[in-house]
Amino acid sequence: MLGLGIRVRLIRGWYAWKRRQRQRARTPLVRQTVERLHIGSGPLVRPGWANVDLEYHEGVEHVLDVRDGLPFKDVRYIYAEHFLEHLSWDEGLRFLKECRAALGADGVLRLSTPNLDWVWATQYRSPSPDAVHDCFAMNKAFRGWGHQFLYNVGTLTAALHAAGFAEVKSFRYGESDDLVLRDLERHEKSPDDDALPHVVVIEARGRREARDESLERAVEDYDWALRS
Numbered sequence: 001m002l003g004l005g006i007r008v009r010l011i012r013g014w015y016a017w018k019r020r021q022r023q024r025a026r027t028p029l030v031r032q033t034v035e036r037l038h039i040g041s042g043p044l045v046r047p048g049w050a051n052v053d054l055e056y057h058e059g060v061e062h063v064l065d066v067r068d069g070l071p072f073k074d075v076r077y078i079y080a081e082h083f084l085e086h087l088s089w090d091e092g093l094r095f096l097k098e099c100r101a102a103l104g105a106d107g108v109l110r111l112s113t114p115n116l117d118w119v120w121a122t123q124y125r126s127p128s129p130d131a132v133h134d135c136f137a138m139n140k141a142f143r144g145w146g147h148q149f150l151y152n153v154g155t156l157t158a159a160l161h162a163a164g165f166a167e168v169k170s171f172r173y174g175e176s177d178d179l180v181l182r183d184l185e186r187h188e189k190s191p192d193d194d195a196l197p198h199v200v201v202i203e204a205r206g207r208r209e210a211r212d213e214s215l216e217r218a219v220e221d222y223d224w225a226l227r228s
Helices: 005-023 088-101 116-123 132-148 153-162 212-225
Strands: 036-039 050-053 075-081 103-114 165-169 199-205
Touching: 075 165, 088 153, 088 212, 103 116, 103 153, 103 212, 132 153, 153 165, 153 199, 153 212
Parallel strands: 036 050, 036 075, 075 103
Antiparallel strands: 103 199, 165 199
16 A cells, blocks of 8 residues: 555645646637626626626626636737635636736736735734624635735735736735726725835736745645645
């Protein structure tokens, strides 16, 4: 019989292979050229943008599940607000890779997603005057509204680099160096300050090929815990 250590390594190797398959970007047979892509628009469609959602709403041009791939090419701008946290880690990384594939060489991806650091600092107090309330507040942030994975700035930056983006820059709510990407956020705001914003707003551009071993180790441990 195989020793326990060998069996664990084989199982972890199998998980790693499966994880790479889940994270691999899909390649649609047909890609449509658009300039501005708004992912997960819901009913808050944007004039002048190609609005994409899982369900039809007035003004939504593309009803599709982006987990099956992004059938677009040469995109100049992609924007997604409070969307990424509704995907699992694997789905999220694959989505970021597919955004990189859909963007043109000078294209920009702008994301807005809840800030895990803000959630931790504001929803859980230690020692807590109301431990029960804080426990449910934290679980609501993670599990409520269909959330699957929350990011902080460091993790989202690492994910974008792993997805093939070279330059990643953080911004405040509604702010950007690019006029097209200013004042896009519409989601209700929560109290924050300069040091700890309630959302992570990030723009990514350029191309790179690099590995982040610390990210890969963290993902491996996370995946092992979920699937063991």
